[in-house]
Amino acid sequence: MADPTKRNGEDGREPTSSDDANLTARLKSLDARLDQATAQRTKITEAPSRSKSDSKALGQAFRLSAEFVSGVVAGGIVGWLVDHLFGISPWGLIVCIILGFCAGMLNLLRAAGLVKGARYDEKR
Template sequence: MVPAAEGGIGPGILPCSAGFAMTGDTTRDGGGANTDAAKAVNTDADLSRRLSRLDQELGQRRAADARDKAADADPEAGPSPLARGFRLSAEFVAGVGAGAILGWLLDRVLGSSPWGMIVLLMLGFCAGIYNVLRAAGHLRSGTGPSA
């Protein structure tokens, strides 16, 4: 059993006034003087530096979020990818559908079944492809030469 140090509470118990602590506390210098005041000043300066750095990072993130929200709300940013996909598919289906309907009507009127349907369905397919390319921006909608 370890004998009690001076000012001890009981046998085998070492009080904090024994000169060391098991937690690695280095608040005492070699002369035994307490350096809590110096450590508090360093801690305050360190906390102040960290706080200012975090404040700057937070400001940058808030600015980036504001830019993202402004880009989302910008009407010139264009439609969403889902809306763009629906538009392109509707352009294609409308071309093929119009060709099929006109071919069927032409066959009924002229009695040229199935040739009107075949020819106009193929033309509708070509028109649908052309409309998709034009809507996607791969073709110009004007027919004249560019100046």
């Protein structure tokens, strides 16, 4: 029966310096290939810098949409109240929704920085 402590191809001889040199060269080659594979893997798996800018852009989009929607909703609520207080059924709602749309667009442009905010004049 075969000796289980011996590997395939071993004939019971001691390793020589040429075997050590060969093994060292193979280990260095393997190490270089592992470093190269690790570098490629980190390039692929590392989070790109866009993720931070994407979250900022998403936050900006939510803020701008909230600015616009709040103007329209506020106009609708005021229009509904005007309709019920004065009994001018659809006209108060229609006019105030249009005004709310305009206010929402103005707020949107101000939040985006395309229009300067209202200036407070301190001339007295």
